[in-house]
Amino acid sequence: MKYTGFPRWSRLDNAAKIFPSNSSAKDSKVFRFFCELREPVDPQILQSALDETVRQFPFYCSVMKRGLFWNYLEDSSLRPTVSPESTPPCLALYSPNRKSLLFRVFYYGRRINLEIYHVLTDGTGAMQFLCTLVYRYLLEKHSEEFSEPLPKLAYTASHSQLWDDSFQKYYEKPPLPKPVLRRSAYRLRGERLPEHRLSIVEGHMPVDALLDCSRARGATVTELLTAVLIRAIHAQMRLRDNARPVVITVPVNLRNYFPSESARNFFTTIHVGYDFSRQPDDLDAVTAHVHRCFRENLTEKRLHERINALCFLEHNIPLRLVPLLLKDRILHTAAQLADRQTTASFSNVGKITMPAEIERYIHLFGAFTSPDKIQASVCSFQNRYVISFAGPFRSHDVERAFFRSLVQMGIDVEIAANLPYVE
Structure with missing residues (x-):
């Protein structure tokens, strides 16, 4: 998918605004969703499936930039490539010193791993992306097993619906909010890795x-x-x-x-x-x-x-x-x-x-974050x-x-x- 003309940009959603100022090496604000199949992953087919998936989620190819008053997302010509897992989980994805995508796709054995920076989406959005990726992968991997009509994903939102900022949709100007005072909580201690x-x-x-x-x-x-x-x-x-x-x-x-x-x-x-x-x-x-x-x-x-x-x-x-x-x-x-x-x-x-026809190829799904x-x-x-x-x-x-x-x-x-x- 090619982008032409002046790059489009969009504001960060309300929840995303706090993450850039609080991301660090010890808390990267990156989380991982994974799908474990019942067979080893084919990297070439996974790359093909990823290419198709980002066409459905084009805004995932955005990069984050700093403005005068807020950070913002800008469309880019960068495209993700799959790679074997070779680094510790949930390493930082964003650096102000380089232009990079805010997600990556790894594979290891039977697992497909999606790591994503919380600025881009939340857990539900990430799982929608991963399910679409796995769906397209399995349709191509086992194409001989499926006849027309092909099984359909239940999730079929349009590009505009996918990129909707729902915080702004449901915001109503409230009276001045009262501060919520809470006691300091117990905090876990121990030697860190x-x-x-x-x-x-x-x-x-x-x-x-x-x-x-x-x-x-x-x-x-x-x-x-x-x-x-x-x-x-x-x-x-x-x-x-x-x-x-x-x-x-x-x-x-x-x-x-x-x-x-x-x-x-x-x-x-x-x-x-x-x-x-x-x-x-x-x-x-x-x-x-x-x-x-x-x-x-x-x-x-x-x-x-x-x-x-x-x-x-x-x-x-x-x-x-x-x-x-x-x-x-x-x-x-x-x-x-x-x-x-x-x-x-x-x-x-x-x-x-997932569609019943492809569930037999999937063992499990899981997720964790970098707290x-x-x-x-x-x-x-x-x-x-x-x-x-x-x-x-x-x-x-x-x-x-x-x-x-x-x-x-x-x-x-x-x-x-x-x-x-x-x-």
């Missing part, structure tokens, strides 16, 4: 077993797993640490509440805190508390208020005129203050579906649930306690890891 490397621990388990356990407690799978994570963190805390709450940040896909086909960022977060100095430690009590927090925060009204609050500063004329260099410092300080109010993150990408603290990312495909922990610490005590809790509930868990050292 050298060179800002990540340790990845995956847990594979059956979906139906998780559903049975969550339904037995009157909760969703996300609520139950958030509660299990809170207790796994508490198991590593010293007695005096109970003075601070364990706070989990949970990203929320706003497309589930406000109609949108956007493949850009369209998410917010909620905070689920638990104070072990005042509340009991048993799983049922923690799960019930998490359930209440989700029900209170996950309403259209509360989320619309959140959209308005997030966009308020962006639409404040005096602040819009602040030079980008100063904005970067302000956003960096704000992010550091917010970071003190969270312990870990839990992100549920949701259920991944400065522990983050669990989960998704399901068919009857397989994949929970991936990513973190900078040498110790895996939290992950071990988390998966042991699931085993104690009667759930079969298969563990895989890329440990960069032997404990």
